[in-house]
Amino acid sequence: MATPEEIEALMARVALGDRAAFQSLYATTSAKLFGICLRVLSSRAEAEDALQEVFVKIWRNAGRYRVNGLSPMTWLITVARNHAIDRVRARRAENADLDVVNQMPDEAPGPETSAIQSSERARLIDCLDELPDGRARAVRLAYLQGETYADLAARFDVPLNTMRTWLRRSLLTLRECLSR
Amino acid sequence: MSGETDPEDDRVLAGEYALGLLSPEEARAFEERMSAEPALRELYAGWAEDLAALTDDVEEVAPPADMPARIETALFGAAPRRSLWQRLGLTWIIPGAVLASLLTFFVVSNDLLVLDGDVPPLRAEIAAQDDSLRVLAAYDADDGALRVTRDAGAAAPGRALELWLIAGQGAPVSLGVLPEARDGVLQVAPELAEKLPGATLAISDEPPGGSPTGAPTGDVLATGQVPSQGA
Numbered sequence: 001m002a003t004p005e006e007i008e009a010l011m012a013r014v015a016l017g018d019r020a021a022f023q024s025l026y027a028t029t030s031a032k033l034f035g036i037c038l039r040v041l042s043s044r045a046e047a048e049d050a051l052q053e054v055f056v057k058i059w060r061n062a063g064r065y066r067v068n069g070l071s072p073m074t075w076l077i078t079v080a081r082n083h084a085i086d087r088v089r090a091r092r093a094e095n096a097d098l099d100v101v102n103q104m105p106d107e108a109p110g111p112e113t114s115a116i117q118s119s120e121r122a123r124l125i126d127c128l129d130e131l132p133d134g135r136a137r138a139v140r141l142a143y144l145q146g147e148t149y150a151d152l153a154a155r156f157d158v159p160l161n162t163m164r165t166w167l168r169r170s171l172l173t174l175r176e177c178l179s180r
Numbered sequence: 181m182s183g184e185t186d187p188e189d190d191r192v193l194a195g196e197y198a199l200g201l202l203s204p205e206e207a208r209a210f211e212e213r214m215s216a217e218p219a220l221r222e223l224y225a226g227w228a229e230d231l232a233a234l235t236d237d238v239e240e241v242a243p244p245a246d247m248p249a250r251i252e253t254a255l256f257g258a259a260p261r262r263s264l265w266q267r268l269g270l271t272w273i274i275p276g277a278v279l280a281s282l283l284t285f286f287v288v289s290n291d292l293l294v295l296d297g298d299v300p301p302l303r304a305e306i307a308a309q310d311d312s313l314r315v316l317a318a319y320d321a322d323d324g325a326l327r328v329t330r331d332a333g334a335a336a337p338g339r340a341l342e343l344w345l346i347a348g349q350g351a352p353v354s355l356g357v358l359p360e361a362r363d364g365v366l367q368v369a370p371e372l373a374e375k376l377p378g379a380t381l382a383i384s385d386e387p388p389g390g391s392p393t394g395a396p397t398g399d400v401l402a403t404g405q406v407p408s409q410g411a
Contacts, residue, residue, distance in 0.1 A: 016316035016329050017303035031240035039238045051243055055251045060300050069225040074232045085200055124233040142199040143234050149201055171195035178230050
């Protein structure tokens with residue numbers, strides 16, 4: 001993986017319409033972003049379509065990542081994640097009867113994957129671990145599967161407002177932990 | 181949730197927004213506030229950075245080999261005939277139409293939030309025929325800024341490079357002197373910006389500080405075409 005500075009330099013050139021830089025950016029980031037699309041969508045064909053659309057967005061918006069103060073890699077991840085989430089939600093809306101939600105694989109990462117330990121990640125994981133049972137999982141399900149309050153309430157079998165209160169409280173705890 | 185500005189609440193609200201848990205109406209209201217409140221933007225950015233760490237253990241998977249071609253086709257149309265099409269700047273016109281059709285699908289998306297603004301930038305390459313001078317320019321209507329990067333070449337010693345806008349049969353209008361640094365931003369007045377789509381951009385050799393007459397006085401070193409719409 002390229003350094004953040006390299007990615008930032010590529011993004012700056014993509015913003016100016018440099019197609020060679022766009023190809024380099026694709027070469028350095030597409031496997032990561034495709035992995036995210038696959039994780040969210042659990043379908044290769046859909047993940048491929050999503051990835052294509054994500055790079056179209058990246059081309060068009062590369063100049064704007066600074067607007068919200070995100071680092072370049074976070075911006076790329078967020079664009080891919082949000083786009084995949086939109087797709088998965090659209091699919092769920094279409095297949096509401098099929099109860100796709102409950103067929104989603106669970107998110108517990110295997111031990112072999114924890115090899116890549118960035119300090120950022122370690123901090124987030126530590127803070128998630130401080131949450132009461134189930135709450136950390138709800139945060140992961142929202143982020144990586146696009147589950148809504150309604151989905152989560154159904155999954156954890158609690159009333160919607162209870163779910164909302166739980167999660168909001170968890171976010172506050174998480175924020176305090178992360179800011180420590 | 182109804183318009184409170186309790187800082188503790190905002191921290192949670194920004195997290196809910198980053199996770200995509202807000203209703204479309206709530207999300208829109210949040211975005212509106214975010215565009216006016218830097219502190220809120222910072223809260224959101226903090227969440228986005230922290231939550232992105234949840235993808236650290238997502239396995240990387242190489243996309244199919246034809247993916248770059250698919251993306252290129254979606255953006256630039258089929259089989260670009262590089263030299264001619266690129267020089268004419270026509271590659272930029274086709275994608276506009278393709279994108280417009282894709283966009284109706286995209287807009288459902290909560291990540292316009294990330295992208296803030298939806299007028300695609302106008303981009304042009306202003307180059308000498310022998311590429312001895314090459315400048316990339318991108319105009320973003322959201323902030324009225326024309327971002328320029330000098331890719332190749334430079335002003336002659338003791339001289340300056342000035343950028344001109346030529347719309348249709350009109351006389352060249354100065355967009356400003358290019359910075360000595362490689363990268364820079366020229367602010368474009370709205371009445372000039374209106375004329376950018378489809379216009380020609382040119383760079384001329386001028387005395388320091390730019391043309392004293394308001395019209396190009398030195399050689400035109402490079403030209404380029406602005407597409408008629410952004411992509």
